[in-house]
Amino acid sequence: MSELTLSVVLPSYHRLELLPRLVDEYRRQGANQIIIVLDGPHPGWEDVIARSGPVEVVELAVNRGLARARIAGLERVRCDLVLAVDDDVVPEPGLVDRHRAAHAVAQDHVVQGYMPIALPAKRGRDAAPTYLYARDYEIQADAWRRGGSATILKSLWGGNVSLPADLYRRAEAVKPSVRLEYNEDLDLGIRLLELGATAVFDDSARARHHHSRGLRPYLRECEARGGAVHALEQRWGERPAQLTPIVTIPPSYSRVLGAAQRRIAAADSGGLTLASAVVVYRACGAVRLFTLQDGVARFLRRALAMRGYRRALETPTVT
Missing domain, CATH: 3.90.550.10 (Spore Coat Polysaccharide Biosynthesis Protein SpsA; Chain A)
Structure with a gap:
């Protein structure tokens, strides 16, 4: 052969x-x-x-x-x-x-x-x-x-x-x-x-x-991920199971942090909660508190994915 x-x-x-x-x-x-x-x-x-x-x-x-x-x-x-x-x-x-x-x-x-x-x-x-x-x-x-x-x-x-x-x-x-x-x-x-x-x-x-992503492009990417979840649901008639945690807060998650994620997801502009999280992220980087910085990045990932998903739901589908 x-x-x-x-x-x-x-x-x-x-x-x-x-x-x-x-x-x-x-x-x-x-x-x-x-x-x-x-x-x-x-x-x-x-x-x-x-x-x-x-x-x-x-x-x-x-x-x-x-x-x-x-x-x-x-x-x-x-x-x-x-x-x-x-x-x-x-x-x-x-x-x-x-x-x-x-x-x-x-x-x-x-x-x-x-x-x-x-x-x-x-x-x-x-x-x-x-x-x-x-x-x-x-x-x-x-x-x-x-x-x-x-x-x-x-x-x-x-x-x-x-x-x-x-x-x-x-x-x-x-x-x-x-x-x-x-x-x-x-x-x-x-x-x-x-x-x-x-x-x-x-x-x-x-x-x-050689992945390289700073905070600003990362925030845009997180919101795009939420929109893509909705697009896949529309394309296949159901949501792939592994994507659910991206746009849904699990029951075991902190109620306080979950409420903050919902506030970010509900706002089309930055909002005070998002701005505060960005300030904490940058402060953690400046003093090398990387474990906490990673936690903030994960928090923002779901919050902005939820926003992207919501905005996609609210956008009329062109047929």
Whole structure:
């Protein structure tokens, strides 16, 4: 049996400076095809990417969001396998070969690679979002190790995922990708489950995720997460169970903190409660009370996700 061919699909948005290093590494590892999808106009990209040698570039006329940018890349794929990666994920040696090898054992197979967060040697005063993301990721990775195929597909985490190109196209036939501001990978996993796909988590298919998020973009992301929960409910007719804690306060949660989260969720503007939480967050960072700062960041995550969910509910659906 001949070796499976592999296409790397790499969407990017305003991170041109990261692309030459990534292209060089994927080429060094033997990827048969490298497709960069610039998610919207990126003037001057030719001068940056040309330094990397031959590579296929798709520049979208408008920003379409991650899921649809990936599909624009899928339309150019000529290989057996698609390795869907992110532009802030740096492959470690052997990544491409590990993905190829994992697909040699089964058809309709999805390989979830491992991509721990590259944390700095010294934590900065506004790094709680990245440290929370790193902890959440490791918790999920442990669940993948313990769970089976369905566990992986019900919590698919993009950035280092491969699957047969034909399977990806069939998932698009089940439901075409739509723009979601969060949980695009979960949406793909649900479609793959409907097709009867299997999945495996491969620790050795390893990359490093250079996640970086300060407080302000984190707050916007939290609200977007709530809107995405509503969008997935509308798309599938029910809410994926793992998303409930994002937009619902559990009974065991502090009544005082829960009331404060509800106040933030009910206000369209910042509000005094949100402003006070931001002040506490920044003060904790300044004096290196990082455990407390992380608690404030978690508190704000649900409060703003609840706001995003509420606002999505109140927005009329265009039919």
